[in-house]
Amino acid sequence: MPKSKSAYSIPTKKQKSDTHIFVIWVDNEAGVLARVVGLFSGRGYNIESLAVAEVDAIKNISRITIVTTGTPQVIDQIKLQLKKLVPVHKVADFKREDKDVIFKEMALFKIVGNQRKMDKCINACKKFNPVILDQTKKSTVIQVTALRREIDKMNIKLKPLGLISTSRTGAVAMTRGAKIFNL
Amino acid sequence: MSKLYSGAEIVFKCLEDQKVKHIFGYPGGAVLPIYDELKNHSSIKHILVRHEQGAGHAAEGYARSSGKPGVVLVTSGPGATNVVTALTDAYMDSVPLVCISGQVPTHLIGTDAFQECDTTGITRPCTKHNWLVKDVNDLPRIIHEAFEVATTGRPGPVLVDIPKDIQFAKAKYKKPKKEKKLNGKSQNNYNQNQIDQLIELMSKSKRPIIYSGGGVINSGPKASDALREFVQITSFPITSTLQGLGAYPGDDNQFLGMLGMHGTYEANNAMHDCDLLINIGARFDDRITGKIDEFSPNSKKVHIDIDPSSINKIIKVDLAIVGDVTNVISKINKRINKKNNGFTKSNKQKIANWWEQIQKWRGKNSLNFINSDQNIKPQHAVQRLYELTKKKDTFITTEVGQHQMWAAQHYKFNKPNRWMTSGGLGTMGYGLPAAVGVQIAHPEKLVIDIAGEASVLMTMQEMSTAIQYNLPIKIFILNNQYMGMVRQWQELLHEKNYSESYSEALPDFMKMAEAYGCKGIKATDPSDLDDKIQEMLDYEGPVIFDCQVDPNENCFPMIPSGKPHNQMILGPKDQEENKIKGKGKALV
Numbered sequence: 001m002p003k004s005k006s007a008y009s010i011p012t013k014k015q016k017s018d019t020h021i022f023v024i025w026v027d028n029e030a031g032v033l034a035r036v037v038g039l040f041s042g043r044g045y046n047i048e049s050l051a052v053a054e055v056d057a058i059k060n061i062s063r064i065t066i067v068t069t070g071t072p073q074v075i076d077q078i079k080l081q082l083k084k085l086v087p088v089h090k091v092a093d094f095k096r097e098d099k100d101v102i103f104k105e106m107a108l109f110k111i112v113g114n115q116r117k118m119d120k121c122i123n124a125c126k127k128f129n130p131v132i133l134d135q136t137k138k139s140t141v142i143q144v145t146a147l148r149r150e151i152d153k154m155n156i157k158l159k160p161l162g163l164i165s166t167s168r169t170g171a172v173a174m175t176r177g178a179k180i181f182n183l
Numbered sequence: 184m185s186k187l188y189s190g191a192e193i194v195f196k197c198l199e200d201q202k203v204k205h206i207f208g209y210p211g212g213a214v215l216p217i218y219d220e221l222k223n224h225s226s227i228k229h230i231l232v233r234h235e236q237g238a239g240h241a242a243e244g245y246a247r248s249s250g251k252p253g254v255v256l257v258t259s260g261p262g263a264t265n266v267v268t269a270l271t272d273a274y275m276d277s278v279p280l281v282c283i284s285g286q287v288p289t290h291l292i293g294t295d296a297f298q299e300c301d302t303t304g305i306t307r308p309c310t311k312h313n314w315l316v317k318d319v320n321d322l323p324r325i326i327h328e329a330f331e332v333a334t335t336g337r338p339g340p341v342l343v344d345i346p347k348d349i350q351f352a353k354a355k356y357k358k359p360k361k362e363k364k365l366n367g368k369s370q371n372n373y374n375q376n377q378i379d380q381l382i383e384l385m386s387k388s389k390r391p392i393i394y395s396g397g398g399v400i401n402s403g404p405k406a407s408d409a410l411r412e413f414v415q416i417t418s419f420p421i422t423s424t425l426q427g428l429g430a431y432p433g434d435d436n437q438f439l440g441m442l443g444m445h446g447t448y449e450a451n452n453a454m455h456d457c458d459l460l461i462n463i464g465a466r467f468d469d470r471i472t473g474k475i476d477e478f479s480p481n482s483k484k485v486h487i488d489i490d491p492s493s494i495n496k497i498i499k500v501d502l503a504i505v506g507d508v509t510n511v512i513s514k515i516n517k518r519i520n521k522k523n524n525g526f527t528k529s530n531k532q533k534i535a536n537w538w539e540q541i542q543k544w545r546g547k548n549s550l551n552f553i554n555s556d557q558n559i560k561p562q563h564a565v566q567r568l569y570e571l572t573k574k575k576d577t578f579i580t581t582e583v584g585q586h587q588m589w590a591a592q593h594y595k596f597n598k599p600n601r602w603m604t605s606g607g608l609g610t611m612g613y614g615l616p617a618a619v620g621v622q623i624a625h626p627e628k629l630v631i632d633i634a635g636e637a638s639v640l641m642t643m644q645e646m647s648t649a650i651q652y653n654l655p656i657k658i659f660i661l662n663n664q665y666m667g668m669v670r671q672w673q674e675l676l677h678e679k680n681y682s683e684s685y686s687e688a689l690p691d692f693m694k695m696a697e698a699y700g701c702k703g704i705k706a707t708d709p710s711d712l713d714d715k716i717q718e719m720l721d722y723e724g725p726v727i728f729d730c731q732v733d734p735n736e737n738c739f740p741m742i743p744s745g746k747p748h749n750q751m752i753l754g755p756k757d758q759e760e761n762k763i764k765g766k767g768k769a770l771v
Contacts, residue, residue, distance in 0.1 A: 009474055009745045030315070035307060042308050073495065080492035086312040086332060 015071035019048070019096040021103060021173050022078065023181055027087040028054045028062040035085050036064055045070060045078055049105070049148070049170030061089065065103075065172050067096075067148075092181035094173075103173040107151045112139045113162030121161050125154065187353040190319045190345060191220040194283065196356050197326035198227055203254050205230060205245065205623055207238040211258025212298060213285030216350035230623060230652060233644035235262050237616035239269020240642065243278045244620030247603045248578055250403055252279040252333050253620065259285045260298030263344075264305065268610060270340045271309040275607025276426060277401055279338035281329050282310075288348040289317060302344045311339040319352035327359035336370055337490040338401055370489055371506040378514055380502055381461070382522075384483055386530070388459035390537045391419045394442065394471075397426030397606070398464020398488060400599045402508035406430070407599040409512035410463065416519055418531050420541055422450035424465045425591055425606045433595030439541065440550070443471040444742050445588040448549035448751055449541055451740075454479050455748040456540070462486045464508045467497040468607070477747035487511050549740040549753055550592050559709050561586060561661045561732040565593040565633065568659060571716050577601065578621045578630045582614040582638030585667035585738045590633040612641030615658060619645055622654040629657070629720070636662040636729075637686055646699040649725045657719050658727045663734040664689060671737045676744075692729035701725040 026032045033052060040047050048067040055063040068078065075093065082091045094101050111121045118140045122130055128144035128151075135141075144154065148171060155166055175181060188196065194217055198206070207230045210218045221229055232238040235257045242253025253273075257266050263284045273280045287296040303315045312332050314325045322345070329341045385391065393414060399406045407430045414421050414437055421431050422442040431438055440447035442454055451473075454460065460482045465471070472478045475497065484500040486493070487508060494503040504511055552562045565586075579594055580603040581587040587604055596602050603621060605613035614632040622630045632639070639660055649656050669684040696703030702722050706715040706729070719726045739754040752758070 009469065030317075031303060031307070034304070038307055073499075077492060077496055080494075084311075084490070084492055 015073070017069045017071055018075065019067065019069050020075050020078075020093050021096060021101070021171060022064075022066045022068060022082070023092045023173055024064040024066070024082055024088060025090040026062050026064060026085075027089070028060045029087055032062070032087045033064070035087065036066075036082065039081055039085065040066070040068070040078070043077070043081065045074065051170035051172050065170060067171050090181075100176050101173055102176060103147070103171045104145050105148055105151055105169055105171045106143065106145045107154070107166060107168035108133070109142045109144070109154070109158055109163055110139065110165040111142065111158065111162045112164050114138075117162045121158055121163070124157060124161070128154070185355050188356050189216070189220070190316075190322055190350040190352050190354070191216040192223075193319070193322050193354065193356055194326065194345070194350075195220055195224045195227065197323055197330075197359075198254065199224065200359055201327070201330045202251075203227055206254040206256050207232055207241045207245070207620065208256030209233075209235050209238060209258065209262060211260075211262050211285065213259035213287055213347050214256060214262070214283075214345075214350075215285075216347065217256065217283070217285070217345075229256070230619070230648065232616065232619075233647050234642065235265035236268050236612070237619070237642055237645040237648065239266045239280065239282070240272070240610070240613050240616035241620035241623070241645070241648075242280050242282075243269060243273050243276075243613075244580060244603050244617030245624045246273075246278050246280060246620075247400075247617075248600050248621040249624040250600065251624075252281050252330060252338075255280060255282040257282065257284050258298065259287055259302065260300045262298075263302040264300060267305060267309060268608075270306055270342065272605050272608040272610045272613065273340040274309050274311070276605065277338050277397060278340065279333040280340035281326075281333050282306075282340060282342040283326075284342060284344050285350070286315065286344045286346040289346045290348070292346065302342070306342045309340070310342050313342040313344065315344045316346065316349050319349045319354040322349065322354065323357040327357075330359075337398075337493075371510055372491070373504045373506045373511065375514075377502065377504050378511075378518055381485055381504065381515060382518060384459055384485065384502065385417060385419075385461075388483075389533055390453075390457045390482075390540075391417070391459040391461065391534060392439075392453045392457040393417075393419050393421040393461045393463060394424070394454065394465055395421060395427045395430055395463040396424040396465025399427055399430040399508050400464075402464065402489075404599055406464075406507075406509040406512065409509055409516060412516050413512050416516065418534065419461075420453060420538070422446070422453065424468070424471055425604060427465060428591060429596035429599045429602045432597045434597065439545075441591050442748075443468075444473070445592065445738055445740065446742075447592075448547045448740055448753065449544035451742065451748040451751055452544045453541055457482045460484045462488070462500070463512065464488060466490075466493045469497070470606075472497060473742045474745055474747045479748070547753065547757070549751070551754055551756060552736070552739075553755055554709075555733065556709055558733045559706065559712055559730060561663065561730075561736055562589050562593055563709065564659075564661060564706075564712060564730050564732060565589045567712055568631070568633070568716055569594045571713065571720065572629060572631070575629045578603070578618075578625060578628055580604065580614040580617040580621060580630070580632045582632070582634045582641075583609045583611045583668075584635045584638060585663075585671065585736075586633055586635040586638075586661040588668075588738045589661070594633070611635075611638035613638075615639055615642050615656075616645045616648075618656040618658070619648050619652075619654055622649075622656050623652070626654075630655075631657045631659050634658055634660045635667060636660050636664065636689060636692075637666045640690070643695070646695075646701065646725065646727070650700050654725060655723055656725050658725070659719070660692060660727065660729055661732050662689075662692070662729050663732050663736065665734055667736075668738070674737065692727050696727040699725075699727075701727060703727050703729065705729040705731065707731045
């Protein structure tokens, strides 16, 4: 065992990390996103994606969805630390593999090329609810909604077909059936 | 129509309604309207410090010793950045502070105006919550909420940033709302079943130990009473963290002394070998646990804490009880007294062997040191200070380093709120301003800062504050001319390369005392030590005591980094014995 040359211990065994999705209801006030994001960066947690917007204008509530990875202990800590923040009302978390939860990301692809290539692109996107948002003779903007890994794949697949720009959101999540997220 | 008040007036009306008696602060451009209003509020006394960090630590000392929140008032920019160390310190040690800072006028925010900084941005990670007041109508609600957040749940610092134009603007005043719910952040979240589970574990245990922490102090004096009853009816051994000292009497036979890196042999070995560990208001800090994988390997672990995020953060526990210590322990005591009348008796027999083992460990006398009649040993100095002050109700603050550990090891505390030290953040320079705050809260009591010469120089300027307000604080400097703890680590881990840990060109503390206008006392000879200490205690004003101690003394016992509790290095006597057996430095 290497000898620690400091006043601190050395890290020991590493646990397996899981991907979790956190849904956080917060007061929509100045600095609230900084508090949430600062908690992640300050404690060394990881953010894979983030989506946030106001969902209740009367109660002034925003909903933040964060995809993160961590050991079970870290995931537990994230949840408990989030709950301590004053503007946080409610925190829900679930594993990415959870069958009871739908989660989706949206992406915009800009394709520049001839008609044949553009058609190929639209065709390739068929599985992912493609919407043509803009079209000219030489270009098109396609909107798709899909899972993260699917968008990753499309991103690679469309490159040779004239994809010049990708814009994408973080994941948003919703439970299946009649139930809603609980604490 | 109710009367309109300026923002500055509202600040004071809030402080009055929160029953604030003292504020620690330093004026500047962006808080002048608040300072202007000070003269109209005679029930609130302002203590002018010499540096904003001093204001923060003084407020911490005030809060820790009195149980009331400390209030700090600083200006924008440098005023706010200077207080950041104290806020972080308070955050780590769960001390309730309310810091009010001035800010440049609203229309100048974001323009890099004179003395502007992003105060709420800078203090976001070192406060429980902070607010930038953008509308004077929100001001009363925000300040009352600030006090609520600082003092409820696990206490901590908060900051309210008030732009100068808001201090001038007028609005109606609103009284604090009673029982405001902060997004349902409740304090007690446990049930009777958990209490019964704990009692079940306790009745089965043969090798139990109670490990109590700062949460017992924070919960108030009633928590200490409940803890004492709990320990008495269970006859379990108890150890305490640095911050928990005083919650249980330090000279009681059931108390094993402090645990952790510089804790006693008996406390650490008991932690390692126990079969039931009851953590009351402590947080498994890394100075306590040593090597995590080998921390108390064969025990059932119970954690009582008000902060749910403390549970399972470092150490997985078998039973967690989330609640206020006073509340939880009183419930447990009641239950034991009601249901298990024979508990005390049967329990004593069951754990008799355990106590026998603990007595064996105690026999090591791990706090022992080789005394000298040539030069003053720092441990001896603390012991003499304790003997000469133990009859008075003494408040001790410390700086950070070897002297702090010696104070924790050799000064025995019998009451809560008598021991103020920077544990989590380890802020050198904490003790002197903290002593100022303690003395403000307890004007008639004896307040001593057990200091190191390196630490005390970091906030020495606050001596001037002590003089101004005639605060008879005693600064007891264990002067070894080294940053002792740094030197110790360099000796043990860095091949005695004493890189930059020797303080050359130290000031003459006698002349320094004279320059500040207080008394200076210097001790170099062990045979005069008692007389000199008595001279310090008899003097009515503030004293700087330069106690010149052996510069090469190390703080033992010690758990080397990355080692479990049962692999401690003991003091020089034991090391000599080990050398003969050839085990010498194997443990370092």
